[in-house]
Amino acid sequence: MSYHIVVCGSIVPDPLQTLEPVAGPGGPALKNEMMLPAVLDPWAAHALYEAANLAKAAPGSRVWLVSVGPKAKLQQVMMHVAQKVPFELVVMDGPAGGFVEAADTAAALAQAVEGIAGLEKDRLLLFGGWSSASRGTGATMQILGELLGVTEQFQGVDELRPADDGSFEVKERIEGGGYLRSRCAGAPAVLGWATGNLPEPPNNPQVGMQNMRLIMPALQKARPAAVGAAGVAYKAVELPGARRQTRIVKDAPVDDIAREIVEWIKG
Amino acid sequence: METLRTLPGDDVRQIMWRYADRFDIQMAVQSARSIARSVVARLVADGARNTHEWTARKAELLKAFDESGLTAIYMDPAEGGFIEGPKNLALALVAMELAWVDGGAATSALASCLGLAPIHEKGTAEQRAHYLPLCTPPQPGEERTCRRAAFALTEPLPYVGVDTGILGGKMRVERWDEGAEPLLKIEKRGRFITNMDFADIVTAAVESDDPRIKGSCMVILEKDDPGTFDRGAPTLKMVHQLSSTRDPVMSLTVPASRIIGGYDVVDGVIVPRFGHGEIIASVFHRTRIPVGLMTSAKLLSAIEPVIRYHRQRFRGGAVGEPGSRRHELGLQMNEDALQRLVDVWATGEAGCSLGLAAARLADRFDPVEREKDRLFAEQGIKGRKQLAALKDSQERALEYVRLKHADGQGDPARLAELEADTLVRFVYMDALAGVLNPATKLWNTGVGATVMREAVSLVGGYGITEDCPGFLCHKWMDSQLEATYEGPEAVQRRHLSLTMTNPVFLEALRQWSAGLRRSGAEGATALAGALDMWLWTLDFLQKGADSEGRKLYHGKRQGVSFPLADALGWLLAARFLFEDVVELAAQAPGSPVLAEAAPGLAAFYADLACVQAARAAGEAARICAELVYGYGCADVAGGACDDAFASLRQGVDKALSGARLAKDRAAEALTGVMIPEALDYPL
Ligand SMILES: Cc1cc2nc3c(=O)[nH]c(=O)nc-3n(C[C@H](O)[C@H](O)[C@H](O)COP(=O)(O)OP(=O)(O)OC[C@H]3O[C@@H](n4cnc5c(N)ncnc54)[C@H](O)[C@@H]3O)c2cc1C
Numbered sequence: 002m003s004y005h006i007v008v009c010g011s012i013v014p015d016p017l018q019t020l021e022p023v024a025g026p027g028g029p030a031l032k033n034e035m036m037l038p039a040v041l042d043p044w045a046a047h048a049l050y051e052a053a054n055l056a057k058a059a060p061g062s063r064v065w066l067v068s069v070g071p072k073a074k075l076q077q078v079m080m081h082v083a084q085k086v087p088f089e090l091v092v093m094d095g096p097a098g099g100f101v102e103a104a105d106t107a108a109a110l111a112q113a114v115e116g117i118a119g120l121e122k123d124r125l126l127l128f129g130g131w132s133s134a135s136r137g138t139g140a141t142m143q144i145l146g147e148l149l150g151v152t153e154q155f156q157g158v159d160e161l162r163p164a165d166d167g168s169f170e171v172k173e174r175i176e177g178g179g180y181l182r183s184r185c186a187g188a189p190a191v192l193g194w195a196t197g198n199l200p201e202p203p204n205n206p207q208v209g210m211q212n213m214r215l216i217m218p219a220l221q222k223a224r225p226a227a228v229g230a231a232g233v234a235y236k237a238v239e240l241p242g243a244r245r246q247t248r249i250v251k252d253a254p255v256d257d258i259a260r261e262i263v264e265w266i267k268g
Numbered sequence: 269m270e271t272l273r274t275l276p277g278d279d280v281r282q283i284m285w286r287y288a289d290r291f292d293i294q295m296a297v298q299s300a301r302s303i304a305r306s307v308v309a310r311l312v313a314d315g316a317r318n319t320h321e322w323t324a325r326k327a328e329l330l331k332a333f334d335e336s337g338l339t340a341i342y343m344d345p346a347e348g349g350f351i352e353g354p355k356n357l358a359l360a361l362v363a364m365e366l367a368w369v370d371g372g373a374a375t376s377a378l379a380s381c382l383g384l385a386p387i388h389e390k391g392t393a394e395q396r397a398h399y400l401p402l403c404t405p406p407q408p409g410e411e412r413t414c415r416r417a418a419f420a421l422t423e424p425l426p427y428v429g430v431d432t433g434i435l436g437g438k439m440r441v442e443r444w445d446e447g448a449e450p451l452l453k454i455e456k457r458g459r460f461i462t463n464m465d466f467a468d469i470v471t472a473a474v475e476s477d478d479p480r481i482k483g484s485c486m487v488i489l490e491k492d493d494p495g496t497f498d499r500g501a502p503t504l505k506m507v508h509q510l511s512s513t514r515d516p517v518m519s520l521t522v523p524a525s526r527i528i529g530g531y532d533v534v535d536g537v538i539v540p541r542f543g544h545g546e547i548i549a550s551v552f553h554r555t556r557i558p559v560g561l562m563t564s565a566k567l568l569s570a571i572e573p574v575i576r577y578h579r580q581r582f583r584g585g586a587v588g589e590p591g592s593r594r595h596e597l598g599l600q601m602n603e604d605a606l607q608r609l610v611d612v613w614a615t616g617e618a619g620c621s622l623g624l625a626a627a628r629l630a631d632r633f634d635p636v637e638r639e640k641d642r643l644f645a646e647q648g649i650k651g652r653k654q655l656a657a658l659k660d661s662q663e664r665a666l667e668y669v670r671l672k673h674a675d676g677q678g679d680p681a682r683l684a685e686l687e688a689d690t691l692v693r694f695v696y697m698d699a700l701a702g703v704l705n706p707a708t709k710l711w712n713t714g715v716g717a718t719v720m721r722e723a724v725s726l727v728g729g730y731g732i733t734e735d736c737p738g739f740l741c742h743k744w745m746d747s748q749l750e751a752t753y754e755g756p757e758a759v760q761r762r763h764l765s766l767t768m769t770n771p772v773f774l775e776a777l778r779q780w781s782a783g784l785r786r787s788g789a790e791g792a793t794a795l796a797g798a799l800d801m802w803l804w805t806l807d808f809l810q811k812g813a814d815s816e817g818r819k820l821y822h823g824k825r826q827g828v829s830f831p832l833a834d835a836l837g838w839l840l841a842a843r844f845l846f847e848d849v850v851e852l853a854a855q856a857p858g859s860p861v862l863a864e865a866a867p868g869l870a871a872f873y874a875d876l877a878c879v880q881a882a883r884a885a886g887e888a889a890r891i892c893a894e895l896v897y898g899y900g901c902a903d904v905a906g907g908a909c910d911d912a913f914a915s916l917r918q919g920v921d922k923a924l925s926g927a928r929l930a931k932d933r934a935a936e937a938l939t940g941v942m943i944p945e946a947l948d949y950p951l
Binding site: 015017018019021032033035036037038071072073074077080081083084203204205206207209210213217 | 273274277278279291292294295296297298299302303332335336337341350407859860861862864865942943944945946947948
């Protein structure tokens with residue numbers, strides 16, 4: 002069984018940067034957002050590595066990375082990401098910040114996926130992050146699946162094990178540190194990945210140079226995405242009402258600290 | 269007023285250093301950065317530098333370099349690499365990324381390239397085809413190990429060091445059967461040889477100890493050749509401990525086909541086609557550029573940790589609530605702390621501008637040099653005749669320099685004609701490279717080491733501890749090695765004292781000075797004045813004699829030529845920073861990423877360039893004055909020369925007007941610039 006794996010993912014500011022919300026001309030934004038170095042959203046990155054791994058094990062498979070994001074910054078991030086694994090890129094040019102509505106992004110992604118030439122829906126696995134480092138709603142992939150009519154959905158995925166008959170087993174994270182194992186009859190399906198099991202592949206410029214042959218034209222062809230945060234205003238932000246008074250105790254055992262926190266939560 | 273918003277990222281660097289359209293190089297940079305800030309930084313943070321020995325943990329570096337394409341970066345795609353064409357800029361940027369965290373790691377990455385460089389530059393086609401792929405990591409599915417190379421020139425005392433002519437390494441004919449390849453016995457002891465813990469291949473400089481071999485050469489030795497291949501004692505070095513250095517002893521028998529570049533048999537004597545001097549000149553001509561840049565990268569790497577330390581210095585204490593100046597700015601409340609960091613920053617930028625200009629020139633020069641060699645071979649022009657042909661091209665090269673800088677006023681058809689003339693371009697580029705390359709190695713490392721000390725000072729006591737964020741103390745110490753290996757400062761000064769008098773280079777300098785004046789940029793007039801003063805001083809010293817009638821500018825008179833070379837380093841670095849700042853100001857507004865921040869970026873960098881120009885002009889003026897007046901020449905004792913020099917010097921001084929205000933603005937910018945929450949590599 003070979004797959005057509007579409008990984009949805011875009012860029013987020015490098016996690017070490019200072020993120021300061023400001024009111025920009027196009028709605029809420031981060032201070033100096035364009036100037037801050039960006040990385041591929043870590044959740045989506047896990048999905049991409051898993052996709053490449055699956056494609057390698059299932060000859061004849063193809064991997065696309067579909068991104069709604071500012072193409073100039075995306076190009077910069079590709080200089081790193083393109084070296085990791087082989088893929089083809091599809092770009093919709095538009096903002097990718099944490100203030101964009103998940104439904105808008107999902108609609109733009111749906112449009113991009115529909116436009117992929119040669120994509121076969123009966124082999125389609127829609128991969129993405131179960132969350133995003135810039136916006137943790139966990140909604141984009143779900144809405145995208147619905148828009149594309151792909152209703153087999155799994156979220157918080159850490160493992161996908163394909164069987165010879167085209168079915169596969171999925172391990173999803175659930176509450177309380179537990180896992181749910183499900184068997185799915187086959188593609189198409191949506192998988193929102195948690196961390197997966199794979200380490201970050203080392204950079205391989207040879208893979209990068211191969212990928213760039215398709216990536217640069219894809220960036221040049223990028224169509225504008227109708228997404229944004231225009232008109233959105235944040236009236237107020239509040240911290241949780243209950244605050245714990247804390248104190249410093251030298252050499253306190255971790256068990257004691259944990260017990261005290263649990264008691265406080267139980268109230 | 270608009271000023272710097274964030275620390276300059278890749279978008280800024282790609283414009284300034286001109287690789288915005290080179291994806292292969294951008295990828296190499298990303299690859300090197302991810303290794304530097306993970307594997308390398310972890311090794312340093314875990315104290316792996318605290319041993320002279322090469323350890324299994326240090327060897328992880330080689331694996332990381334292999335896996336991420338850095339080992340193969342030196343090779344052409346046909347040999348297993350991924351960058352087409354010359355790779356000087358790519359190697360320079362990779363070295364900078366690694367040195368950003370640790371200089372020894374950068375040395376390790378470059379050392380195998382240095383070991384192979386003699387084969388790369390002067391090896392026969394067979395030698396290249398055999399050895400370069402051997403030293404490329406295996407591709408998936410290939411069953412072999414990656415071989416590594418070392419470069420063995422330096423020898424135990426009293427032989428090769430700065431003086432590379434006094435070789436202790438010897439070769440003799442061991443056996444030469446009729447019609448067969450001669451077998452040579454090679455005796456070579458090395459001192460301070462990098463990569464020696466694991467090198468499989470050593471390119472060694474030796475000279476003949478046998479009437480049947482002529483002169484000297486470099487020869488390829490392999491660890492399994494018959495005889496002794498003793499890796500020797502580790503060097504007890506206190507710097508660059510993430511590289512391997514030992515004093516090997518080799519006594520091996522090898523076929524004469526290992527002579528790099530091959531040999532001819534003339535009247536029963538083996539005549540190597542290249543003497544060792546010719547090979548090392550061609551190798552070092554290129555490999556010294558990345559070394560200079562390593563020190564400059566470290567200066568730039570110090571900015572972020574110093575700003576963070578300064579801002580956070582008083583946070584959490586009893587005095588200074590969040591929102592107060594003490595809390596927000598910490599040590600940045602003090603003008604001196606800010607201004608000294610501006611100096612560190614400007615020095616780092618200027619070094620990078622100079623070194624990367626040299627690296628780009630080297631990339632452009634490589635094909636021109638090959639084309640020149642091809643032309644000469646085609647026309648059968650050899651030896652002295654080559655020199656004569658090049659001398660004949662000098663006038664045209666001078667015309668070319670003038671037309672190139674005529675700012676659209678010259679004759680474009682003539683410019684195009686000269687541009688198409690290989691010998692003209694060769695003479696022009698050779699003149700520039702002959703100065704820019706040693707100037708990078710000399711100025712970036714020597715001045716860089718001193719300025720790195722300032723960076724260490726700015727972190728106080730923490731600065732000289734092992735756990736100083738950004739490893740600043742290590743970086744300071746390491747700079748001393750960068751100033752030493754591949755030819756210490758004396759070697760670069762000696763080299764410059766010969767090349768900096770080349771008329772084509774001097775014409776370029778005149779044109780640069782005129783260009784600076786035309787630019788109207790702040791500080792540019794001071795720098796132009798200093799360039800004019802330097803040119804005047806050189807001319808004066810070349811013609812003049814001291815109070816005892818002894819010639820002033822003379823090969824033996826290092827007291828004259830060496831300081832003048834130092835002064836030139838200052839001036840060139842400042843000049844190339846201006847050039848990069850002009851490029852940034854021109855390109856940033858058109859970049860979707862930088863457009864919004866472009867005015868602030870341009871303003872800040874213009875201030876940095878002005879700060880550096882002022883400093884450079886001051887250094888040069890001081891040196892020139894000492895040389896002009898210091899030898900008690902009759903010409904300057906109140907005579908016409910006195911007036912000429914004094915007015916040049918006064919011009920420089922007066923042109924400093926506003927330079928300190930630029931420094932004030934740059935310093936102020938440091939109080940507001942956004943920095944990340946934490947360093948992106950471990951402490
Ligand atoms: C860690 C490390 C790694 C190295 N790796 C290698 C390697 O891989 N391969 C290799 O071949 N070598 C290597 N070297 C050797 C290095 O290149 C030499 O140390 C360097 O060239 C200087 O030689 P020297 O130490 O013998 O200094 P010397 O020749 O003794 O010179 C000492 C000083 O004397 C002065 N001086 C000497 N000659 C002159 C002169 N003509 N005019 C003016 N002043 C002068 C200068 O101040 C000079 O710095 C390495 C060295 C170190 C420390």
